[in-house]
Amino acid sequence: MLPLFGDENRRKINLGGSSSVSTLSAITDQAKARRIERTEQKRKNDSAIRIQAWWRAVSAIRAAKADMRRTFESDIEGLTGLRCIVLIGMDQEVLGKWSQTIIAKGEGSLFSPALGPHRQSWLVLIRQIYLLLLRSIAASPKSPNAVAHLKIMNMLVSTDVVTRNIGAQGRDVATDILVYVLKRGFYPLLSEAIRSITAHDRGEIVDIAASFTNDAYAESLAALVSKILTIPLLPNRLPLPSLTQLSSHLPLASFALLAFSLDNITITDKIHLVANLMAFTPPRYAVLPAAALTSYLNLLTCLFDSLPPEAFEESSKRSASAAAAASADADSDDESRPVVSVVSSFTAASPPAALPTLDARTLKRLATLVTPTHLTSLLTVTQKHPDATRRALFCMFLALEGIWPGKTSTILGAIVVGGGGTSVIKELWRGSVRRANATSILREFQRERFVPRTSLTRRSPPLLFLADLYAHALLTMGDDEFFGTSAQVGGSPSTPRNPMSLDELTVFSRLLLDVAFGLYQGPVDSDGDTNMTGTTGPKGVRYTWEELKEAVHAPQITGWCPLRSTSDLSWKRHCKTYRSFMTLALTAIPIVRFEEQQISSGNARAVTTRQIARLAPRLGILHNIPFSIPFSTRVQVFRSFIYSDAMARRQLDDTYGHRLNIIVRRENIAQDGFDRLRDADLKGRIGITFIDKFGEEECRELTGGGVFKEFFTSLCKEVFDTDRGLWLANKKNELYPNPHTYAVESHNLNWYRFIGRIIGKAMYEGILVDIAFAGFFLAKWLGKQSFLDDLASLDPELYNGLIFLKHYAGNPEDLSLNFAVAVEDFGVTKTIDLIPNGSNVAVTKENRLQYIYLVSHYRLSKQIKQQSEAFFEGLSEIIDHKWLKMFNQQELQILIGGTDSPVDLEDLQGNTQYGGIFDANHATIISFWRVVHSFDQEQRRALLRFVTSCSRPPLLGFKELVPNFAIRDAGSDELRLPTSSTCLPRYQSEKVLRAKLLQAITSNAGFDLS
Known part of the structure; x- marks a missing residue:
């Protein structure tokens, strides 16, 4: 009888009573194989069951969706149809049919379910459908239903449309839809859609973005900026009506909320954001209220501060930044950068992140930032606004210099020439800086993180920008204009004068000196950096401590107090920094010498000024703000350096x-x-x-x-x-x-x-x-x-001509000047271009300061460079x-x-050596000093020249004279003149001694000095 089931699974029992080891091993392997076979069979059965279950579910879903489609088609405009759309989900056919039906029947059919008792249900459903429509557009931007989707989306978020159809609660309904979609990635989807759909259809979707940007939708602002306004070449992607719509609806007054929301925006997106803002905003400057313009300027400042330097430069021009940083202490002879400013040399403390390659159209739009037209328009528009707006503008200018150092000359030049530079300097000084004090400014500089712009906006950036702007103005400011000593310069009776009086410069100098000294004493981190402007950008990108030090002392070493008024150092008596250092000056000399030895010993490579300031603070003060220390003290330090070097050499x-x-x-x-x-x-x-x-x-x-x-x-x-x-x-x-x-x-x-x-x-x-x-x-x-005022000592005629050009009231083009100079060399005249193709570039009102600088630079520097x-x-x-x-x-x-001070005979006499039979009590020596004391200053200088070949005494006194003044016995022959390193005959008569001495020192012959 055959078994009902197979016996392949029946256990086999060996009743033989004995087995070998090999037989046992074979049995074990067979058991293991059968166990694996059973496991695999179970897995197949389970998989088959799951597949069958899935298929049944799919079939049921399909059947349900088919039923829902039939139900949807029976009530497309009703609440039941909306439920079916939500349940069906992303179905392009269903969404398209609904959109086309709504568009065909009008906006009333869209809002009719909301007019009855089921408004809340309609609102819940319509919010979800809104997202489905947007996802449909992002997934299939070229779908024929995209336009209908966009029109419905516009209806749902338009306050006017919603209110017109459902009454006074329309605004609340539109707001509710907005809040819902914002929390579910609305703007990323919108950004993706704008990048994908055709240019014609972008207008509809941008209208959606613009409709969200009013006061009721503040939560959308950050997303709008980070996802929409950062789209590359956004204005080029939009039709003109939509461009105007978006520009007019940008909530610039709310941009103040964005100052702390820039961390999550990439460098590339920030650059494109700036470029897009430059397309949307400048045409509206004249009509913007003060709050909106202030917020806009603050946003630009934060963006600039958070970007690496040279981010706006063409890729081919960025490679020079590393070399520029390495040679930051050198005097550049590159005429393409005609003005050296405080911020133009600022570079990142560490290599910046890789910068993107920018489209030529983006670069062109960014270039409008630094055009004279744009800068002048900002200065003009903000004149009627409150002080807060002007301060925001100056902060933006300073930040713009930092982000675009290659354009510093253009920025400052535009302000000085076309923007009323004189009035701007006065405004900065009298409105923002004059009441500042060094302690408060230093406290702001030393903040680790940015805090809301309160005192920072009022003090620090205006101070730095004033220093920069005034240093720039000094480059083309003659001494007559600086001191205000001429009532008429260049033929113009209304010549602009120095925007700051000498008294104001004294106070300004004192403030800068106190700040500079405080910065040299201030704390630095391990990298020597601080995020001074407090932006949320990378630490150390904006300014380093060393760059801040340069910023506050640069105007003083550029050409003004005390360099231009060395005879009037009264400002030092009132400077607390000067007084405090005076008490330490002499005792600091050994420390300074030790610091210099530490810097020099065992270091083969050159040490920059910035590195010295960090490693040796006292030496840094001597190198960067030397005028804070008495000249005589610095001479002693100088001689001590030489002494240390000489001692090592002598050994x-x-x-x-x-x-x-x-x-x-x-x-x-x-x-x-x-x-x-x-x-x-x-x-x-x-x-x-x-x-x-x-x-x-x-x-x-x-x-x-x-x-x-x-x-x-x-x-x-x-x-x-x-x-x-x-x-x-x-x-x-x-x-x-x-x-x-x-x-x-x-x-x-x-x-x-x-x-x-x-x-x-x-x-x-x-x-x-x-x-x-x-x-x-x-x-x-x-x-x-060297600067324009230095040209007066070299070529007075050329200097006067440039001063005339600077203040010429007419059109400079009438003078037929170009950016070239004629140079005569051995009777041959040749033309040298000051800029590429300069012979064909006319001098105009806008570029005449650049021309003045370049001519001065050529004559004072380039011609004698080698x-x-x-x-x-x-x-x-x-x-x-x-x-x-x-x-x-x-x-x-x-x-x-030597110094032009009077000859101090007491000092000379006290440092004189005697030879032979002479000593201080010898009768001839007593007569000699009596005669010399009777000399006037000219005769004393003649004696000094006769003895030392130089008519000026040493600064630190005659103890420093090399070789020392000495008087030696030259015998008793009274017919001889004094000779040979002041070999003096033993004259018996004081009258004869006087006559012989005067004859010797006025005979235009020196001592033999052997």
Whole structure:
């Protein structure tokens, strides 16, 4: 009998009574295989059951949807039809049929279910249908039903339409729909739809976005800005009517709510947001209320502050930012950036995030930000608004400089020329800055995070912008205009004057100095950065501490107080910073010297000014705000640096016997000095041996003695002779390098380098040289730029012509000027373009300040660039550039040639050495000093020149004179004149001594000094 079921699953039992090991293993494997087989069979059965269940469900859903479609078609406009749409979900056919029916029958059919007792049910359903319509558009933007969907969506959110159909509660209904869709990703879907649908249909969907942007829909503002206004080239995607609609409905007054909502917007989106705002907003400036314009400006400020510098530049121009940061302490000679400003050198503390490549149309729209027309329109429109709007504008200007440093000159120039720069400077000073105090400003600078713009807006940004704007104005401000000493400049009786009086400049200088000093003493984090403007952008992107320090002291080192009024330093007496540092000045010298040694030792690479300020704060003060410290103290610091360097050098000389002995022919001092010292180590000891005209060797003496001083004096007299062709002199007999092409030949550049080494040796040894350098040339030693007022000393006629052009009341184009200069060289005149194709660019009212700057820059800097660099290369081999940064041009001249102060005979007498039988009590010496005390100042200076070859005394007194003043016994022959390093005969008569001494010092011959 066959079994009813198969016995394949019946357990097999072995009754044999014995088995081998191999048989047992086989049985185990078979059992395992059967277990796996059973498991797999169960899985298949379960899967089959699930598939069957799913299919039954699908079939049921399909059947239900078919029933719902039939029900929907029987009541398309009614509440039942709406329920069916929601239950069916994303069905393009159903949604399309409903939309087409509603559009065909009119808006009344859409709102009719809401007129009865089921309004709330209609509202619940219609909100969900609204989202289904939007998702349908985003999923199928080219669907033929998209237009109908958009029209219905517009009806549902239009307050006028809803109110017209359901009564007074229409506004609340529209608001309810808005709140619902906003919480369910409405604006991301809307953004996706705008990017996808055709240009014609975008108008409808933008109308939807615009209808949400009124006071009742404040929650939509952030989403509207972040999702819609960040769409690239949004204005180009919209038809003109929709563009006007969106622009007119932007709630600019509510933009104040967005200042803290920018963290989640990418850099790319922020750039496109700015570009789109520049298309929507400027045409409405004239009609915007004060609150809306203020909020708009604050939003721009926050956006600019949160973006990396150069974000608006073309990709090809961004690569120079790293090099610019590395050379931030150098004086740029690039005429394409004609104005150096406070913010133009600001760069990110760390490399910024990768910036997007921008479309040419986006770049063009961004460029309107810095056009003179746009900037001037803002200045004009805001004049009638409250002070808060003007402060917001100045903050925006400052932030714009930071985000676009390459356009700083354009921004400031537009304000100075076309925006009433004089009145703006006055307004900033008198309305925002004058009442500020350093303590409150420093407190704002040191905030870690941004707080609501209250005192920050009133104090810090206006101060920085005023500093920047005034520094820019000074570039083309002559001394007559600065001091207001001329009633008529350039032929115009109403010439603009310095917008700030000298008294105001004194107060401003005091404020900037206090702030700068406080910043150098202020705390910094591990990176040395602070987010000064308090934006929510990346930390350290806007300003670093070092950049803030530059900002507040830049105007003072740009050309005004105290540089332009060194004779009037009364402001220092009132400056608490100055008084506090005075008490520490002398005791700080060892600390400063230690800091300098720490910076210099073991560091092969160059250290920038910013790094010095961070690593050595006292040294940073000396380099950046040196005028806060007495000049005499800085000279002592300078001499202490040299002393430390010299001591280290002398130890090396003593250890290895380093000593340079050279032979010089008296009739060929300059050439022999050049040949033997051009590459020598001038910091070491130098032995000089003169060869007279007969070829005989004279006595030898090392550095510091009379022989070396005679050699040095004679050498300087020859190399600085203007007849040699290397130097020219202005009307004040101040020297500057010859600008002609002859001077830039390689051999002559080597001479400039050699002369720089010689001057460096003089400063290193403390030897005074009776040579005056032009101020604009001395500025090159310090890495500073020269300005229009410096041109007066070089070319008075050109200076007067540029001043006339600056204040010319007519049309500058009538003067037929262009951006080129004519240069005559050895009788040949050639034209040099100041900018690319400058010969074809006319000078206009808008660009004349740029022309004035470029002409001045060419004459004062570019023409002598190679000569100055060669000279400074030689100078810096002896004198560390960091040491010179403690001084300004006038102070450098004093270091080189001494002070113009009267000769202090008491000091000279107290620091005189005597030789032979002479001492302080010898009768001849007593008579000598009695005679010298009877001299007037001119005779005393003649004596000083006779002895030292320089008529000016050393700044720190005669104890610093090298070599020291000495009087030696020259015997009893009273017919002799005083000679040989003040070798004085033993005159018996005081009258004879006076006559012989006056004859010697007025005979235009120096001592032999051997």
